[in-house]
Amino acid sequence: xxxxxFVLLAVLAGYLPFCPSAPAEAVDTxxxxxxxxxxQREEGVISRTAVMALxxxxxxxxxxxxxxxxxxxHDLNEATLLMETIRSDLSTAVARNRIWIARxxxxxxxxxxxxxxxxxxxxALRDIEEYFPTDKAKRHIDNAKRYLEKGENKGAExxxxxxxxxxxxxxxxxxxxxxxxxxxxxxxxxxRNDVKKADEALxxxxxxxxxVSFGMESSLQRAQSSFWRASRSYAAGKLAEARTYIEQxxxxxxxxxxxxxxxxKEEVGTLSRSVTELEQKLDKRDKAAESAxxxxxxxxxxxxxxxxxxxxxxxxxxxxTLSADDDLIEAKLHVSYGETxxxxxxxxxxxxxELDRAAVYLDxxxxxxxxxxxxxxRIGAIRKEVTSLREAPEQSDEAWEDRxxxxxxxxxxxxxxx
Numbered sequence: 001x002x003x004x005x006f007v008l009l010a011v012l013a014g015y016l017p018f019c020p021s022a023p024a025e026a027v028d029t030x031x032x033x034x035x036x037x038x039x040q041r042e043e044g045v046i047s048r049t050a051v052m053a054l055x056x057x058x059x060x061x062x063x064x065x066x067x068x069x070x071x072x073x074h075d076l077n078e079a080t081l082l083m084e085t086i087r088s089d090l091s092t093a094v095a096r097n098r099i100w101i102a103r104x105x106x107x108x109x110x111x112x113x114x115x116x117x118x119x120x121x122x123x124a125l126r127d128i129e130e131y132f133p134t135d136k137a138k139r140h141i142d143n144a145k146r147y148l149e150k151g152e153n154k155g156a157e158x159x160x161x162x163x164x165x166x167x168x169x170x171x172x173x174x175x176x177x178x179x180x181x182x183x184x185x186x187x188x189x190x191x192r193n194d195v196k197k198a199d200e201a202l203x204x205x206x207x208x209x210x211x212v213s214f215g216m217e218s219s220l221q222r223a224q225s226s227f228w229r230a231s232r233s234y235a236a237g238k239l240a241e242a243r244t245y246i247e248q249x250x251x252x253x254x255x256x257x258x259x260x261x262x263x264x265k266e267e268v269g270t271l272s273r274s275v276t277e278l279e280q281k282l283d284k285r286d287k288a289a290e291s292a293x294x295x296x297x298x299x300x301x302x303x304x305x306x307x308x309x310x311x312x313x314x315x316x317x318x319x320x321t322l323s324a325d326d327d328l329i330e331a332k333l334h335v336s337y338g339e340t341x342x343x344x345x346x347x348x349x350x351x352x353x354e355l356d357r358a359a360v361y362l363d364x365x366x367x368x369x370x371x372x373x374x375x376x377x378r379i380g381a382i383r384k385e386v387t388s389l390r391e392a393p394e395q396s397d398e399a400w401e402d403r404x405x406x407x408x409x410x411x412x413x414x415x416x417x418x
Contacts, residue, residue: 053082095124171215174312179208223252227297302336324368331361348393
């Protein structure tokens with residue numbers, strides 16, 4: 001009964017007529033307000049459900065201190081259910097579930113049968129493309145289709161996975177995944193009656209659950225969304241709308257540069273200052289305007305992901321000596337910047353410089369005494385691939401873009417592991 005009530009409250013939260021903490025849902029005009037990768041309705045549901053999950057975690061800790069371990073287990077099950085509700089309520093969930101179906105079908109269906117799963121994926125992507133970047137996901141689905149036509153299931157599986165990775169709502173899902181990890185650990189400790197370690201794990205889970213709401217308020221995330229809307233408006237010939245979104249992005253970047261932590265402030269400030277040059281290119285209808293806009297979006301996305309990854313790793317970013325996970329986060333940022341310069345703006349010298357920086361951070365990560373040899377070997381393989389990209393920075397076709405995506409995917413995988 002209690003579990004059903006919790007889920008019902010979480011679902012109904014998105015449909016209540018009054019919600020003082022969330023403004024009315026934005027309409028499709030720049031004057032309606034500032035944009036983000038999460039809709040207004042979603043933000044309200046996520047915030048309320050995250051608080052309910054946090055309450056269950058806090059209650060479980062109280063149960064542990066009162067030696068009511070069975071009740072603590074029950075409350076942790078409620079927290080898990082609520083966190084699953086958050087993920088399933090994201091607008092990207094339909095497309096990601098469709099991709100999951102296709103990937104699962106690959107295990108036992110024919111390639112021809114799996115191709116029938118692709119049109120619904122494209123339809124789900126079209127439903128969210130107005131406010132969530134879907135271009136790369138679509139490209140990977142197209143690549144999966146080509147592999148399936150040739151009967152190459154392994155290649156199709158890889159492309160479907162890359163498409164799925166493009167649909168992660170990082171500001172929500174990264175801290176959420178960390179919170180779930182620590183709740184699971186707490187359950188395991190409780191199963192062994194190790195109440196001290198269970199309480200320690202839940203203390204961390206509390207911080208991660210709080211970070212879910214914090215991530216949605218990120219200025220960098222909102223700058224990224226504004227650049228995306230600007231890109232779509234400009235491509236549609238709506239210059240005035242594009243300018244409005246770019247101005248919104250500038251506002252968010254200026255705020256991020258003032259309020260963010262030390263790491264990344266320089267990159268945020270540089271991107272903020274480049275907006276004026278971007279606006280000038282748009283006004284002149286410079287042929288480089290489109291690539292400059294794409295570059296601004298790609299950089300803002302890389303910085304926003306970086307911020308979310310630090311948030312998922314810890315509640316407040318520590319200004320201390322970089323550890324292994326920090327080195328991987330920094331390496332991924334510079335790989336993303338390298339991709340921007342190599343694939344989008346065609347600046348091979350700058351691309352090489354960014355890849356060199358990525359290699360330095362990967363070298364640092366491999367020296368960590370906390371990593372086992374298997375992980376060090378995986379990092380070494382990533383560094384080898386980065387070096388390979390460094391040797392041909394003038395290449396900029398889709399195959400090269402795919403290589404960047406695969407490197408970032410491998411770093412993501414390591415970050416979840418570390």
